[in-house]
Amino acid sequence: MRVGLRELLSGIVVLKDKKTITEVSMGEFLTVIFSFPTIIFTVLLGVVMLYWLSVIIGFMDIDMLDGGLDFPGDVDIDLDADVDVDADADGHGSSFGSFLVWLGIADIPITIVVSMVVLWSWFLLLIISGFVLDYFKYSIIIYIPFALLAIFVGFIASLFLTKFCLWPILPFFANSNKSLGNRDIVGSLCRVESGYVNEKYGQARYTGGGTDLMLNVRNYSGSDIRKGQTVLITGYDKKTQTYRVDPYEQDSELTDLASRK
Missing domain, CATH: 2.40.50.140 (Nucleic acid-binding proteins)
Structure with missing residues (x-):
């Protein structure tokens, strides 16, 4: 007996001939992770895995991506006699960098943050595809808008889940x-x-x-x-x-x- 992705994600166990049988439909699983919209984060997850493999081997640095993250503001700093510093920032930076500051995880290397965001986004889209988008797969007119909405919802949710997961290691990086x-x-x-x-x-x-x-x-x-x-x-x-x-x-x-x- 084949177990569909929805049943698999629900943790349903199929009983047959008084024996517990759990058969994973690998074909259906692969179809979902390599279908839109999950394939976007499947590819990104592959890139993340290759990156960390390169870090382990020594080909890349853990801070490789941090230079691309622009936190808000061009800073002008003036020192007074007490070497106390006041900053006046103008301009604007990337919305992603601003959001990380707001979440309180801007001190953590961006490579770790991005890796967690990609992992959570991939997992959430896998869940959404199995429970929600599967109902609309026969109508592309309905499927595409819901798929785009799923990407947005999954990404935003992944940011908060990333913050929750990274809280324990924040003291190691925070100022x-x-x-x-x-x-x-x-x-x-x-x-x-x-x-x-x-x-x-x-x-x-x-x-x-x-x-x-x-x-x-x-x-x-x-x-x-x-x-x-x-x-x-x-x-x-x-x-x-x-x-x-x-x-x-x-x-x-x-x-x-x-x-x-």
Whole structure:
């Protein structure tokens, strides 16, 4: 006896000759995941799997996609005598980046976020296709609008499910300044951990004062800043929760400010 996708997803067990038989209709399953709209996220899920395989092998970095995420605002930062920083942001960035800030998971590497969003979107569309869209598959005029609606609903729902799933690891990535104020960070040195730092993306590790923080940093100096480079923290933008950094010349008269903290 064949078990349809709807029955399979419902967890229905078929009884025959007093024995429990669970037969999965693999053909129907493959038909759904390679049919519109599920095929969109099936392909993306394949790309995600190849990406993480490349990360494991060492061909790619985990921060590969972060540079493409533009969080809102072009930042102008002014420092006063107390090295307290106020930021005035103008302009607008990507709606996806803004939404991640609103969700509170912008500190997590975008590769992890995107992977979870794709996985949840794929799973939700699989469910929707099995329970809802299957009823409209004989009328393309009705099927297409419902399929497009399913993509939208599945994607939005996946964002919130991603937030829920990533909450446990958020403390490992978030900028927690509860015990270390911004004025203690500004003027210190840190080491770049991301592949590069520009106006839209960058991460650096601060280890002064017995702490170990991963900071979101931005570079407005026009100079090229790369992974492993030591940089000087010169400002903080409260709105985007990012630090401004400039290249640090080791042959200057400045000492390692980070060691003083």
